[in-house]
Amino acid sequence: MRIGIIGAGISGLTLGAALHRSGIDVQVYEEHAQIRSGGAGITLAPNGLAVLDALGIGADFRALQLQQAPLQGGIRNPQGDWLTRISPEITHASLALDRTTLHSLLLVGLPSSRVHTSAAAVGVDASTGAVTFADGREECFDVVVGADGIRSAVRATCFDDPGMTYAGYNTWRAITEGVPLDAGFETWGTRARFGAVPLHDGRTYWFAVTSAPEAQPGTQALHQLHATFAQWHDPIPKLLRATPEHSVQYLPIHELAKPLASYHSDKVVLVGDAAHAMTPNLGQGACQGLEDAAVLARLLRAGSTDFSAYDTHRRRRSQQVARQSRLIGRALHTGGDRVTAARNWILKHVPDAVINRQVQAVTAWAVPEM
Numbered sequence: 195m196r197i198g199i200i201g202a203g204i205s206g207l208t209l210g211a212a213l214h215r216s217g218i219d220v221q222v223y224e225e226h227a228q229i230r231s232g233g234a235g236i237t238l239a240p241n242g243l244a245v246l247d248a249l250g251i252g253a254d255f256r257a258l259q260l261q262q263a264p265l266q267g268g269i270r271n272p273q274g275d276w277l278t279r280i281s282p283e284i285t286h287a288s289l290a291l292d293r294t295t296l297h298s299l300l301l302v303g304l305p306s307s308r309v310h311t312s313a314a315a316v317g318v319d320a321s322t323g324a325v326t327f328a329d330g331r332e333e334c335f336d337v338v339v340g341a342d343g344i345r346s347a348v349r350a351t352c353f354d355d356p357g358m359t360y361a362g363y364n365t366w367r368a369i370t371e372g373v374p375l376d377a378g379f380e381t382w383g384t385r386a387r388f389g390a391v392p393l394h395d396g397r398t399y400w401f402a403v404t405s406a407p408e409a410q411p412g413t414q415a416l417h418q419l420h421a422t423f424a425q426w427h428d429p430i431p432k433l434l435r436a437t438p439e440h441s442v443q444y445l446p447i448h449e450l451a452k453p454l455a456s457y458h459s460d461k462v463v464l465v466g467d468a469a470h471a472m473t474p475n476l477g478q479g480a481c482q483g484l485e486d487a488a489v490l491a492r493l494l495r496a497g498s499t500d501f502s503a504y505d506t507h508r509r510r511r512s513q514q515v516a517r518q519s520r521l522i523g524r525a526l527h528t529g530g531d532r533v534t535a536a537r538n539w540i541l542k543h544v545p546d547a548v549i550n551r552q553v554q555a556v557t558a559w560a561v562p563e564m
C-alpha cells in the first residue's frame with residue numbers, strides 16, 4: 195500500500211512516523227521549503243502522549259517529561275487567587291515543550307527521503323488517489339491523507355468545505371527566558387486571559403488572549419498587551435517585559451465554520467486541523483490530530499482502507515471536543531466585569547474534583563479497537 199500524506203505538521207509527521215515504523219510505503223509532502231513549526235510552545239495532554247506511546251514513538255517525549263519539574267496548575271483571577279487547581283494526576287502526565295522540539299522529535303521517526311519539501315498539493319482526485327503539485331508533477335496513491343491544516347487544500351478540493359469563521363479573539367504567544375515558573379496557570383479576567391507554563395529547560399511558554407474585532411496580523415503591538423495586563427498578578431507583567439517584541443507571535447483565532455459531515459471521501463482521509471480546526475481553549479487541537487493519527491495508523495497497519503469506522507469514531511470525539519472548546523471561548527470572551535465576577539465566584543466554589551473530572555473526561559483516551 196502506498197500512502198501520500200499532504201502536510202508535515204504535527205498530525206502528518208506523527209502519522210508518517212507511525213506508518214514508516216510499520217514498514218508501510220509512506221511519503222509526506224510539505225508546501226514550505228523547510229519543515230516549520232511556528233506558534234512558540236504547546237502542551238501535550240495525557241491523551242496526546244498516550245498516542246505517541248501507542249505508536250511506538252513516545253520514548254523521546256517521556257525522556258523530556260522526566261526532565262520537567264512536576265507541573266502544578268490551575269486557574270487564577272487577575273489578583274492571583276487560585277480559583278481552581280488541576281489535579282497533579284493530570285498536570286504531571288502532560289508535557290509542555292516548544293514546538294520546534296516537538297517537530298524535531300517527530301522528524302526523527304521519518305527518513306528524509308520520505309519527506310518532500312517545496313511540494314504544495316494543489317489538486318486531489320479522490321476516486322483515483324492522484325495528487326497534483328504546484329510544480330505540475332502528479333503522484334498516485336492508494337490512500338491520500340489530508341493533514342494540511344486549518345486552510346486545507348485537500349478539504350477544499352474533495353469535501354464540502356464550510357470554510358473558516360473568526361472566533362472573536364486574538365492570541366499572542368512566546369517563549370521567554372529568565373522568568374522561571376514553579377507552577378503553570380491560566381488567569382481569567384474580563385474578555386482577556388493569560389496563561390503560562392514552565393518548559394522542561396527552565397524557559398516559560400506564555401499566551402495571552404483578548405477579545406477584539408478581527409484585526410490585521412501585526413496591528414496589535416506588544417505595548418497594548420502591557421497595558422491590558424499591567425495590573426495583573428505576578429509574574430505576568432514581568433514576563434511581558436522580559437519578552438522581546440520580535441519573539442511574540444500574533445494570531446487571530448479561527449475555527450471550522452461548521453463541523454464536516456465526513457472525514458473521508460473515496461481514497462482521501464482528513465486528519466488534524468484539516469478535519470476539525472478548533473479554538474485552542476482546551477489545548478486539544480494537536481492532541482486530537484494525534485488521536486486521528488493513532489486510529490488511522492491502526493487501520494492502515496491492518497491493511498484496511500475501509501474508513502467508515504475511522505470516520506464515525508473520530509468525528510464523534512473530535513467534534514465534541516471542538517464544541518466544548520467553543521463554549522469555553524464564548525464564556526470567557528463575552529460579557530463584562532459582572533459576568534467575570536459571577537463566573538469566577540462560581541469557579542472558586544465548585545469543588546476542584548468536579549472541574550478535574552471534566553478535564554479528565556477530555557484528556558483520558560486510549561486507542562480504540564477498530
Ligand SMILES: Cc1cc2nc3c(=O)[nH]c(=O)nc-3n(C[C@H](O)[C@H](O)[C@H](O)COP(=O)(O)OP(=O)(O)OC[C@H]3O[C@@H](n4cnc5c(N)ncnc54)[C@H](O)[C@@H]3O)c2cc1C
Nearest residue numbers: 201203204205225237314315342343466467477479480481
Ligand atoms: C494559540 C494556540 C494554542 C494552541 N495550543 C495547543 C496546545 O497547547 N495543545 C494542543 O494539543 N493544541 C494546541 N493548539 C492547536 C494546534 O496548534 C493545532 O491543532 C495543530 O498544530 C494542528 O496540527 P496539524 O498537523 O493538523 O496542522 P498544521 O500544524 O497546520 O500543519 C499543516 C501542515 O501542512 C502544510 N500545508 C498546508 N497546505 C499544504 C499543501 N497544500 N500542500 C502541502 N503542505 C501543505 C503546512 O505548511 C503545515 O506544515 C493551539 C492552537 C493555537 C492557535
